[in-house]
Amino acid sequence: MRTALVAVLLAGLFATATAVWADRLWYDSVGYGGVWSTVLSTRALLFLAFGLATSLLVGVNCWLAYRLRAPLSAMSEEQRSLERYRWAVDRHRGRVLALAALVPGLVAGAAASDDWRTWLAYDHGTRFGTVDPQFHRDLSFYVFTLPWYRCLLGFGLTVLVATLAITALVHYLYGSIQAQARGRRFSGAAQAHLGVLLGLFTALKAVAYWLDRYALELKDGSLGPVRGWTGLDFTDATAGLPGRAILCCAALICAVLFLLTPLRRSWTVPMIGLGLMALSSVLVGTVYPALVQQFQVRADQKAKEQPYLQRNITATRDAFGIAAAGVTAYPAAGASGTGNGGGTTGGDGTTGGAGSAAAPHSDAAKASGSARVPSAASATAALGGLRLPAPAAAAPAPADAPGARVLAVAPWLSVDGDPYPVTVGGRKEWVVDGYTTSDDYPYAARATLGSGGSGVRVNYVRDAVKATVDAKTGAVTLYQWDRTDPVLSTWMKAFPGTVRPYAEIGADLKSELRYPEDLFTTQQRMLADYHVTDAASFYDGGDAWQVPADPAGGGGAQPPAYLSLPEPGRPTDSTALTGAFVTGSGKKELAALISADPHGTLRVLDLAPGTSTPGPAAAQAAFGADPLVGTQLALLRGSSGSSLSYGGLVALPVGGGVLYTEAVYLGRPTGARPVPEKVLAMFGSRTAIASDLPTALSEVLVGAGSGSSGLDASLSAARQAYQDGVADLGRGDTAAYRADRERLAAALGAALGAVPAN
Structure with missing residues (x-):
């Protein structure tokens, strides 16, 4: 048996060593050996420190419980039944003591080693330079320090409970605790020993109550109609904080009373204190806050919670990086453009097409929040244009x-x-x-x-x-x-x-860098509520937006769209990410547009309240209702035998209205810059389908521009740039192709800037 156990142990050690060595070789091969060594050494340090501390605490208390055992005189029935266990333990006393200390140490060390991130963050924590509004501590205390304190506290409480249980078992085994005794059930030594451990436990509870005061700033909760509430509210500040301070003091008093057990030889007073602490936890932790909520807050919740709600607004906007989002008012005219409804189609005989429409950017750092429509100049520099097709940059990689x-x-x-x-x-x-x-x-x-x-x-x-x-x-x-x-x-x-x-x-x-999609969708969801910075308005919820549902169907929110955004002075285009917000009955009216450039700048174009601008769902429905669009798509589907898929529906502020564009692909688009077969466009009541974006824009914008020579000339230049780009790309002339892309972006920007405001 012993040989088999040793063999299993050696096999486990060999497998562990092999895995560790393989990890080291891999990290060295990719040039990140320092990561491996730092993680391994940190985990080993935590394992040894916490494991050794646990083993020492348990082992010393087990040894002390044995040394403090009561002399056995008259053997009761209970003690006679335990005698055989005492005899078995005494035969291997050293081994049993080592095992009793080693097993909890191994468990505690393994658990502590998983907290290596928490320790490293605490050990290398960097100050935020911003303090919280309640305790005026740097935010690094909550992000880096408090989690480690709570780890230590949880470890201490757990180990003390385990030590209490094991120590009590040793006292019971050697007769210092007699469960069936008619008189005194604890020897004086056992009572003093366990009293000290209970005193340490209640002292740690006092620390826990004190740290809970800070943890209130991190708690989840609800606040009337407000979603996603985190932090203190009026009841927490008025009743929760004082209550935890009271419980901290009560726990300290109980700890002192338990620690005095070796002198008083009685648990009567500390147990009374423990009962009073439990009663206090109910009264000050549950009853009193409920009374404050019922009789102070509920009568005028909006006024009472406003300062705390303002804290939540400020913190949330900072934490998600949306506080710096530039917001510009855009008094859209609703159904902009001219035309008598229905759709028009177009095409110039070329193949391929543009990737998608331009980003709905406004010139917000310069506007300083003033209400104005973006000018033609800002349209060229900030609204951007559509890129030409380009080869895929890399072969597909395995998932994740x-x-x-x-x-x-x-x-x-x-x-x-x-x-x-x-x-x-x-x-x-x-x-x-x-x-x-x-x-x-x-x-x-x-x-x-x-x-x-x-x-x-x-x-x-x-x-x-x-x-x-x-x-x-x-x-x-x-x-x-x-x-x-x-x-x-x-x-x-x-x-x-x-x-x-x-x-x-x-x-x-x-x-080549672009704004990350997961971050953008998170910020978009947060901005739907947190674009409102006034606490009273936020509480009312009347100004809240929603992320529109995916107009292409399939459930879920409308995904953002990546768009080509030209930057003056740089020969290549960068990629912006855009999305929309809706509001109104049925959530069908466009409320705002949002975009993010690769450098991390968020911009929001806020449509004037009271205007009725069709949202993405209405635009998608207009495409579906246009018989000419339907015919062209049916022909495309039938001639190829493939299913159609759609790129992101993009909304762009143009001429005091909103221009929608959408790319149509055969099958699932692939590559870094997939080439659409058709481009849909909608402006006001006009819809169009074409083989490329310049032609689609000609169909919906020229009518709106009433034959504007500037608009006509810009769209003509865009078509020519597009055709040149296709030809140059086919010849492999990348330098000429880049120049064509710049010409296309500039021409499209000029065309959008030439659309007259309605």
């Missing part, structure tokens, strides 16, 4: 492979679920957006990161790292993207040299 490799070398990150291919310096690479997150940002509402697939609940997130994964070798490179994020700074200190500084991002890579 790039993200998995990034998480392997940076396990402190969360990654975006949509890596995208790029070509940099002739190398094909995947770009993975890495997020730093926290669930411990005071007062900030919590949300699921992304569209819900990841399931990660956060109340702080930053697009902190841009990671590249070589499509051929799998090599991973991490670049700092957010240069002000204290969470990233913390992990860069914990894992020095693993993240390259922002300055090392090459211009060719930087030009």
Whole structure:
């Protein structure tokens, strides 16, 4: 038996050592050996420290319980039944003591080693430079320090409970506790010993009550009609904080009374104190807050909660990076444009098409929030244009492979679920957006990161790292993207040299970067409520927006669309991400447009209240109701024998109205820049379908522009640039193709700027 046990133990150790060595070789091969060594050494340190502390605490108390055993004189029936167990234990007393100390130590050490992230964050925590509004502590206390304190506290309470149980068992085994005795059931030594342990336990409970005061700023809850509430409310501030202070004092008193047990030789007084503490927890922890809520808050909740709701608004906007979103009013005229309804079609005989429409950007840092329609100049520079088709940048990778490799070398990150291919310096690479997150940002509402697939609940997130994964070798490179994020700074200190500084991002890579989709959808959901910055209006909820349902069907919210955005002075186009908000009865009226450029700038175009601008669902319905559009799509489907799929429906502010465009593909679009077969467009009551965007825009905008020479000329130039781009791309002339893209973007921007306001 002993030989078999040793063999199993050696096999387990060999398997563990093999796995550890294989991990080391892999991390060394990808140049991240420091990550492996840091994680391993930290886990080993925590395992040894917490395991040894647990083993010592349990072992010393077991030994002390044996030394304090009561002399057995007259043997009761209970003690006679225990005698055989005492005899068996005494035969192997040393081994039993070692086993009793070793097993809890191994369990505690293994559990503690899983908290390596919490320890490293605490040990390398970086100050936020912002304090919370209640206790005026730097936010790093809540994000880095408090989680570690709570880990220590949970460990201490758990180990003390285990020690109490094991120690009581030893006392019982050796007669210091007699459950069936008619008189005194505890010996004086056992009572003193257990009293000290109970005193330490209640002392830790006092610490727990004190830390709970800070944890109230992180608690989930509800506040009238407000969704996603996090933090203190009026009842917490008025009753919760004082209540926890009272319970802390009560627990300290009980701890002192228990610790005095060796002198008083009685549990009567500390047990009375323990009962009073339990009663106090009910009165001050449940009854009193309920009374405050019923008789003070409910009568005028809006006024009472307004200061705390303002804290929630400020914290949430900061934590999700939406506080700096530029908001510009756009008094859209609703059904803009001219025409008598119905649709028109067009085509110029070319194949291929533009990828999608331009981004709904406004010139918000310059407008300073003033209400105005974007000018023609800002339309060219900020509204952007559509890109020409281009070859795929990299071959498809196995599902989740790039993200998995990034998480392997940076396990402190969360990654975006949509890596995208790029070509940099002739190398094909995947770009993975890495997020730093926290669930411990005071007062900030919590949300699921992304569209819900990841399931990660956060109340702080930053697009902190841009990671590249070589499509051929799998090599991973991490670049700092957010240069002000204290969470990233913390992990860069914990894992020095693993993240390259922002300055090392090459211009060719930087030009290919785009705004991450999971972050954008999260920010879009938060902005639906938190674009309102006034606490009273927020409470009423009348100004809330909604993310529109996917107009293409299938359930869920409308996905955002990536768009080409030209930047003056740079020869390549960058990619913006756009979405929309709806409001009104049936959630069908367009309320606002949102876009984010690759540099992390969020912009919101707020449509004037009272206007009735058709939302995405109405635009999709208009395409479906146009018989000419339906005929063209039916012919396309029939001639190819393939199903059709649609790109994102894009809304663009033009001429005081809203222009909708949508790309149509045969089958599922593939590649970095898929080529649509048709482009749909809608402006006001006019709809069109064409083989490319310039032609589609001609059909819906020229009528609106009443034959404007500037508009006609710009659209003509856009068509020519598009045709030239197709030809140059076919010849493989990439330099000419880039110039064609710039001409196309400039011409489209000029065309959109030439549409007269209605």
